Amino acid sequence: MSTPIEIPIAEDGTLMRATLAAVRAAGDHMKHLFTPDRRQGNLKELVKAIHANDAESLGVMRAALLEARPSAGWAEDELESGELPAGEWWVTDPVEGNINHIHGMTEWCVTATLVKDNVPELTVVYLPLTGNTYTATRGGGAFLDGERIVPSAKPELDAALVGTGQARPGESTETFRRIGESVTAMLNAALVVRVSVPATLQLIHVAAGRMDVFWQFSAVRSGLVAGALLVQEAGGAVTDVNGRPWQLCSPNFLASAPALHSASVSVLSTIQ
Structure with a gap:
């Protein structure tokens, strides 16, 4: 047989x-x-x-x-x-x-x-x-x-529309601190910062070039796997906030237009 x-x-x-x-x-x-x-x-x-x-x-x-x-x-x-x-x-x-x-x-x-x-x-x-x-x-x-679809071709973070949000209610105090500090950091680095849910509805915009960067200090897999694949296959960058390859076990997440990845890592990797 x-x-x-x-x-x-x-x-x-x-x-x-x-x-x-x-x-x-x-x-x-x-x-x-x-x-x-x-x-x-x-x-x-x-x-x-x-x-x-x-x-x-x-x-x-x-x-x-x-x-x-x-x-x-x-x-x-x-x-x-x-x-x-x-x-x-x-x-x-x-x-x-x-x-x-x-x-x-x-x-x-x-x-x-x-x-x-x-x-x-x-x-x-x-x-x-x-x-x-x-x-x-x-x-x-x-x-x-x-x-x-393809991601944004913006070359500089100061023109970027970026976003984040919480993955679920009841995150730890440390996670909430990181979210707050990351929003402040990006307010000083990017053009406009969105804070909203759900993650997927921000990631589809990154994949399609409407938004430029999305990050999250959490790892709820159902909110990330769809958008991660869409961004990757569109031609964007998907890593953790330190620039390492993203995996389901990663503690955080970053998706961006290709030219903005390095600058995004520079901003977000400072938040511990």
Whole structure:
């Protein structure tokens, strides 16, 4: 009996089509549940609404993704950091920017990324309210609605639009200190600094050249793997804030336009 030939992920159009269908179906379902009038009164209600949103989206997306790649595992906790066991894993954020969705704000999306041996290989990011879809495969480029995207060509940090944000509520006091110090440092070095969530919705702008730099002093994998692959495949730089190659076990993250990477490292690496 012959051994099946494994098609490289970058060339597996069937897998990309299945991933697109699953993510778009989940996103369209969440669009129907979205209203700008949503409000919650306290933390208990907020947490309940977040969990309910996740369950709704996963109820549409999870089975389809596992059917598309039966050999892949499923990373259960979207707030987890660090490396995964060897092999293939689906890393998803069923409502990336969930806090915005439940507050009636438009900055949210749905993401699914296939990670192999801790390297992002394929990703889909869908923005239901605009209908835009970002896709990338390792070695295959990055695209917005089928058109290739490239990062900014700005040569100097003093003209840059840069951004950061917290990865999740309840980060450590030290992480909050680093975030604050990094914002101050970039306010003195860049043109404009954005502080917002979620990370993916800043990283797609870096990949497409609308923003120039994004960094984060945290390592929640579901908020970074999709954007990391998009930025890399668009031609941007993805490292930690000290300029070392970024990995799932890295404690922090930096993505930038190519010409601004060195200056960004110079600013952010001073923050300990």
